Amino acid sequence: MTLDGEALEQLRKRARSGGADKYHAANAAKGKLFARERVALLVDEGSFVEDGLYANALAEGLPADGVVTGTATIDGRQVCLMANDSTVKAGSWGARTVEKIIRIIERAYGAGVPMVYLVDSAGARITDQVDLFPGRRGAGKIFWNQVRASGSIPQVCALFGPSAAGGAYIPAFCDVVALVDGNASMYLGSDRMVEMVTGEKTTLEAMGGAKVHTAESGVGHFLCKTEADALDVVKTYLSYLPANWTQAPPTAPAVAASAKADLAALVPASERQAFDMRRYVKGLLDEGSFFEIQALWAKELTIGFGRLDGQVVGVVGNNSMFKGGVLFVDSADKATRFVQLCDAFNVPLLFLSDVPGFMVGSAVEKQGIIRHGAKMITAISEATVPKICVVVRKAYGAGLYAMAGPGFEPDATIALPSAKIAVMGAEAAVNAVYANKIAAIADEDERAAFVAAKRAEYEQDIDVVRLASELVVDAIVEPHDLRTELVRRFAAARTKDRHFSRRRHGVTPV
Numbered sequence: 001m002t003l004d005g006e007a008l009e010q011l012r013k014r015a016r017s018g019g020a021d022k023y024h025a026a027n028a029a030k031g032k033l034f035a036r037e038r039v040a041l042l043v044d045e046g047s048f049v050e051d052g053l054y055a056n057a058l059a060e061g062l063p064a065d066g067v068v069t070g071t072a073t074i075d076g077r078q079v080c081l082m083a084n085d086s087t088v089k090a091g092s093w094g095a096r097t098v099e100k101i102i103r104i105i106e107r108a109y110g111a112g113v114p115m116v117y118l119v120d121s122a123g124a125r126i127t128d129q130v131d132l133f134p135g136r137r138g139a140g141k142i143f144w145n146q147v148r149a150s151g152s153i154p155q156v157c158a159l160f161g162p163s164a165a166g167g168a169y170i171p172a173f174c175d176v177v178a179l180v181d182g183n184a185s186m187y188l189g190s191d192r193m194v195e196m197v198t199g200e201k202t203t204l205e206a207m208g209g210a211k212v213h214t215a216e217s218g219v220g221h222f223l224c225k226t227e228a229d230a231l232d233v234v235k236t237y238l239s240y241l242p243a244n245w246t247q248a249p250p251t252a253p254a255v256a257a258s259a260k261a262d263l264a265a266l267v268p269a270s271e272r273q274a275f276d277m278r279r280y281v282k283g284l285l286d287e288g289s290f291f292e293i294q295a296l297w298a299k300e301l302t303i304g305f306g307r308l309d310g311q312v313v314g315v316v317g318n319n320s321m322f323k324g325g326v327l328f329v330d331s332a333d334k335a336t337r338f339v340q341l342c343d344a345f346n347v348p349l350l351f352l353s354d355v356p357g358f359m360v361g362s363a364v365e366k367q368g369i370i371r372h373g374a375k376m377i378t379a380i381s382e383a384t385v386p387k388i389c390v391v392v393r394k395a396y397g398a399g400l401y402a403m404a405g406p407g408f409e410p411d412a413t414i415a416l417p418s419a420k421i422a423v424m425g426a427e428a429a430v431n432a433v434y435a436n437k438i439a440a441i442a443d444e445d446e447r448a449a450f451v452a453a454k455r456a457e458y459e460q461d462i463d464v465v466r467l468a469s470e471l472v473v474d475a476i477v478e479p480h481d482l483r484t485e486l487v488r489r490f491a492a493a494r495t496k497d498r499h500f501s502r503r504r505h506g507v508t509p510v
Contacts, residue, residue, distance in 0.1 A: 015053050015063045019087030027086060030183055032160060033227050035068050035085040038118050042081070042231045043072035051104065055096040063088055065096035066121075069104040074116075074235055077243065080108035083118035086161055091121035093167065095131035098139050105145040112244035114154040116234055117170055120161035139166055146173035151344035154241045158230040159184040159220070162204070171219070175341055176293060178222040178233035179210035186213055186220070215296040218330060223296060236291055240305040240312050241345050249312035249347055255286035263479035267354075267393055269418065271425065274320040277302045277352060280392065281315050284308075284352075284483055290315070293338065298330035299323075303338040305347070309487045314342035316403070317352035317392075327358045327402060332372040335402070339379040348386040348490050351410075355399030356425065373398060374509040380404050384500050386493035388412045388486060391419035391473070406472055411493040414485065415464050415473040422462045426455045 003011065018024065018034060027034070033041070039048055048070055055065040066088035071080050082104050084091035093101075108115040124132055124139060133139055149155060150173065157174040161183050168186045171177040179186075187208035194200050194207065206212070213220035224230040242249050261283025268275055282290050285306035292304035299322040304315055316335055318325035327335075342349050358364075358373050380387075380402060388411055389395075389404040400421060404410045415421070423429070431438070434454055441447040467473050477485050 011057060012053065015057065018063055018085050019061070019089075023087035031226070032086070032120070032183060034087065035083040035091075035118065035120070038158075038160070038227065038231065039068060039072070039081065039083050041228065042116070042118070042234060043074055043079075044076065048072040051107075052096070052100040055100055056094065061088070062094065065094050065100065066091055067093075067097045067100050069100045071107070071113075074238060077238070078111070078113045079116050079238070080104050080111070080113055081116040081118065084121040084161075086120040086122075089122075089125060091161065092123060092125045093121065093132055093139065094125050094128045098132045098142060099137060102137060102141050102145060105142065105149060108153055109145065109149045112153060112246070114156065114238055114241070114243060115149060116238075117155070117157040117174060119157055119159045119163050119167075119170055121164065121167050122162055123164035123167045143169050143173060146170070150175075151245060151340070153244045154238060154345065156234050156237050158227075158234050159186065159210075160227055160230065161185070162187075164190065168208075176221040176233075176237055177213075177219065178224050178230040179214060179220045180224050180227055180230050181210045184210045184220075214294070218294065218297045218333065221294050240291060240347070245344055245346070247346070249345065251312075252286075252289075252307055252310045254310040255289065255307070257285065257483055258283055258287045263482060267416070267418065267479070271394060274324070275354075276321045277317040277319040277325075277354065277392075280352065281306065281317055284486075285313075285315075286310065294334055298328065298334045300325055300328065301331035301334050303334060308350075308483065308490060311487075311490065312347055313350050313490065314338065314347045315350050315352065318355040318399075318403070320354055323359075324356055325354050326356050327373065327376070327399060329364060329367045329369055329372045332358075332369075332376040332402070336372075336376045336379040339376075339383050343379075343383040343385050346385060348493070349383060349388070349404070350486065351387065351389045351404045353389060353391045353395040353399070353403040353405075354393040355395055355403055357397030357399040358402070371509050373402065376402050377408075378506065378508055380408050382500060382506065384496075384498035386411050386490055386496060388414065388489055388493075390482065390486075391415045391421060393418060394420045394422075394425070396420075396422055396424050411496065412474045412489050413472070414475050414477050414482070414489075415467065416479060416482070417464065417476055419464050419467075419473075419476075420459075420462055421464075421467055421472060422458075426458045429458050430454045 050070040052069055053064055056062040066085050068083040082101050105115055155174045157171045157177045159171055159179045163171050163186045185204045185208045191202050191204050210223055214223040222233045263283055266280050289307040290304055300319055302317045302319045306313055306315055387404050406413045468476050
């Protein structure tokens with residue numbers, strides 16, 4: 001077929017217009033943008049170069065085969081991206097769709113640039129399953145490429161609609177996922193399939209909606225009100241990370257911490273009184289720089305990126321406002337993945353410890369708390385980026401290990417003057433050692449005096465000055481000096497040797 005300029009322009013126009021008008025109208029009624037509008041909002045103006053525009057051009061009703069792929073810049077930095085077009089067969093996958101997605105991931109990996117996924121897809125076209133599903137360049141190759149690229153280049157997903165069946169694994173293999181509330185969903189089987197297989201009556205929203213995945217399952221990381229918010233998450237996330245694993249994170253102009261933050265006043269003297277570690281983090285970092293990740297899930301642990309004097313750091317902090325800051329199965333998983341993310345992309349780690357330890361009891365034991373705790377401790381051990389542990393208030397039991405305590409080769413263990421490090425807290429320790437003797441004291445006042453005396457002995461035994469004198473901690477730092485101390489110590493650790501072990505890889509306690 002020979003095309004003149006006008007015919008080619010018509011072909012190009014049809015490919016770029018997406019599906020029928022009624023599908024565009026239906027999406028607009030749900031507050032959904034056209035795939036190409038999403039791309040235009042995300043990338044720098046005029047920077048997008050499209051690949052595969054004419055995929056399936058000879059077929060009827062399959063413009064670009066339902067997916068937009070290409071390269072662009074975001075804030076001047078190169079990226080590769082794909083965007084499902086849900087006006088074309090609900091964004092479902094055909095053979096050319098799959099090939100385009102595979103090619104753009106391979107290009108991102110080969111070029112060493114971030115890969116962005118703008119997902120809105122009903123999954124595979126069953127009518128085309130032989131062509132797209134089982135072969136060497138079938139849908140499985142998408143996930144193989146994502147796994148190969150993981151930790152080599154940043155991969156970030158914004159989810160605007162469904163991500164169904166096998167397609168649900170595209171978000172799952174990304175570093176982070178931003179979901180638009182009310183429209184985004186992830187599920188392996190539809191509500192109809194679930195009822196047919198299990199008898200359970202449910203809905204897509206109840207089973208795999210945005211709130212479920214950001215607050216309960218932990219598969220999602222950001223709950224967004226609008227599509228523009230989700231695209232902003234993509235931009236902000238990438239602003240903290242290098243283009244690939246061989247580079248350092250991008251620096252920014254140094255900004256002072258908030259003048260309103262009084263770190264000493266934020267931490268109550270009593271262990272029984274909770275405080276919000278998020279406020280502490282914001283008062284410590286460059287003002288306005290804290291970017292919290294998974295804020296709605298496993299809230300007893302706070303994680304996110306921030307900057308200290310313009311330099312990117314990853315923060316892991318126990319938050320006693322939720323479940324007393326105790327580590328549970330989900331919070332152990334949350335920490336594990338974030339620590340691995342930071343280590344992959346050369347982001348130094350700051351641990352802010354106020355941890356009573358891991359949760360105990362039959363419920364968590366059946367959930368595998370030991371296995372999940374071991375996974376977290378494995379990630380801490382294997383992380384070779386600069387890492388500093390600050391004992392803000394307490395570090396008890398295996399919680400000390402999970403928060404990069406002295407045995408895990410942190411570049412420094414810093415204690416605030418009120419810090420305590422011990423196998424357990426004074427109250428629990430006295431009860432463990434003297435339970436029978438306490439029970440045998442009949443007089444109430446005498447019993448109280450005995451307990452108080454033993455607690456005082458225990459507190460003296462774990463006194464922070466003693467810990468410093470025994471070189472358990474490297475420094476005792478006043479709260480108002482902590483930021484300056486961290487800036488200097490991270491700078492000193494920037495060129496550290498990052499070799500860890502003589503092996504191919506460890507065997508993770510998954």
